Amino acid sequence: MPDLPPPTLRVRIDKAALTANWRALDAMSGQAKAGAAVKADGYGLGVDRVVPVLRDAGAEDFFVAHWCEALAVLAHIPASQLSVLHGPLSAEDARFARATGVRPVINSLHQARLWLESGGGLCDLMVDTGINRLGISPHEASDPLITRLEIDTLMSHLASADEDSPMNARQLAAFRQVLQNVPARRLSLANSAGIALGSDYAFDLTRPGLALYGGVPRSELDGAIAQVAYPQAAILQLRNLSAGDSVGYNAMFTASRPMRVAVVSLGYADGFLRCRGPGAALLHGESKLPILGRVSMDMIVVDCANAPELREGDWLDVAQHLPDAARESGLSQYELLTLTGRRFR
């Protein structure tokens, strides 16, 4: 096969910013060490891009959600540094964990039994302190299935760390109760937003995800966190519209005067959802190019009035400063990152 021709969608990953974000979060974690959540293909940015950078920055504890995500991460780090948050659902999962050396996060008595029956070994334990998602209940900590576990990291997860909610202190108190009765090598509570709640929440290991990749879940992280992903899309065609011409599916935009427009190689299949269309713009340098009509699967159309010098094949910037893009689109910063499509080079 010949080499692939140049792409019409690309995303630049600012590795220096990713390194600086991890170091900033590690420093803000105080005595605790920062790990790195790299689930969902490194929050959409690509495990093969982000894991080596985070490893070289100093991260030694990585988290994915699914077993199927483990192998790609293991290409870059030792198995003893990886935990699978969903834990084992079947004997096959437990066997896979034992064969690879990846640590399962045990989330229930059932998972504890599966793990012990498979032969057990070092694992992590999730305790639910109020999010009611995964994790054993605090009162289950004394169950013989749990007391038999060999626990590396005892963890819990905050539900509202991105808000000034009384729930944060309640979860902290519940976690402190549990840790007195569960022997573990390390303790871990804070995600990205939790790191900004201060040293009480840091324990031995923090688990940032979003903020590594440029997300800012709390204002305390403003200034400390830099944008990491810079997507760009190429112009496929320039067109001239006459007054009365409409654009795109369902003719949602009609020109009231002659216009020069660009058809751009970016659509909802690339994670640029329809809600990012109306009222928004692509950028060329400082020039704003308003989006006209509906976002299609593979294309959008933009008004070129502010950049008459544009040519077919030129690159346009997708504004992806996450706090701003989230405010403008109504999507969460997490969604904006993890939607990043697979056609980006």
Ligand SMILES: *Cc1c(COP(=O)(O)O)cnc(C)c1O
């Ligand atoms: C995803 C996840 C994290 C990372 O959370 P962010 O809000 O992205 O920092 C940490 N811990 C657990 C258990 C998670 O599921």
